[in-house]
Amino acid sequence: MSSFTDTPEGFRSGFVSFVGRPNTGKSTLTNALVGEKIAITANQPETTRHPIRGIVHRPEAQVIVVDTPGLHKPRTLLGERLNEIVKDTYADVDLIGFTVPADEKIGPGDRWILENLRTVAPKTPILGIVTKLDKASKDQVGAQLLALHELLGGDAEVVPVSAADGTQIDVLLNVITSLLPEGPKFYPDDHVTDEDTEKRISELIREAALSGLKDELPHSVAVEVDEILPNPENPKRLDIHAIIYLEREGQKSIIMGKDNRRMGRIIHNARQEIIRLLGHNVFLDLRIKVLKNWQSDPKSLGRLGF
């Protein structure tokens, strides 16, 4: 009998996590490797809030990419909880990909993360990844490869990639595969993530809501899907009821925009992405609620699943 656990001789498998400063392109890289959007990305630091597993299937290997929120100096209870989860994840994976963008100098932030990594996962192999290749000149990329090699030391491999245009993604995948142990398939061939659909939908809404936001406001946004129901009149349509949580009354008007126009754009953009995900027409009913200072309140954090 054939099952997904049948694998050819020499099959490799394992878990890899990308670690690096905020905004270095970890989530974009995860999506590029999986070939589907499973992690949301935004042009603001600290977008990722929980570990997401993306599964890459190859004839000779199964690579599970664990996209984590990233280590940072915690400012809130949410920050502290995220750091704990992240440390547990790093201690558990088979390989760590340390990300540094091609167009930014390596600095104290990178060293801080590396020191923490060496403490929580002293034995895990580290692979250097220079991201955003498309944003730097050849000389810059060359210098960054050397600098990263020097930072990681020893015989660490270093690979340059651009997740934006797909350059070197297959090379990276080959190197990752070569560094994983021989092992079984952990997931069936048709799984691209272990995220449930509701969570993926709420993340797509959060991504749309974050677009263009500045300063501290992105951290205040959380999204929860309340209900997904078949439309009673139109069986080809799903009605999705979701809530955007904010921390203060004053934040509402920023999210909604003048004459509710920004909110209209959030619904429009999120809906497009949800339709792409589900392959199904949807109606998105999106409301805003204030959950005072939820990032620092244990009860609210629990309610939002942190």
Ligand SMILES: Nc1nc2c(ncn2[C@@H]2O[C@H](COP(=O)(O)OP(=O)(O)OP(=O)(O)O)[C@@H](O)[C@H]2O)c(=O)[nH]1
């Ligand atoms: N030009 C270019 N931009 C990229 C590339 N990869 C990511 N970006 C952009 O960089 C920004 C941050 O990307 P993310 O993938 O969200 O970064 P991250 O490291 O996961 O960020 P956090 O979740 O905040 O830690 C986004 O605006 C991306 O579009 C790339 O290869 N080239």
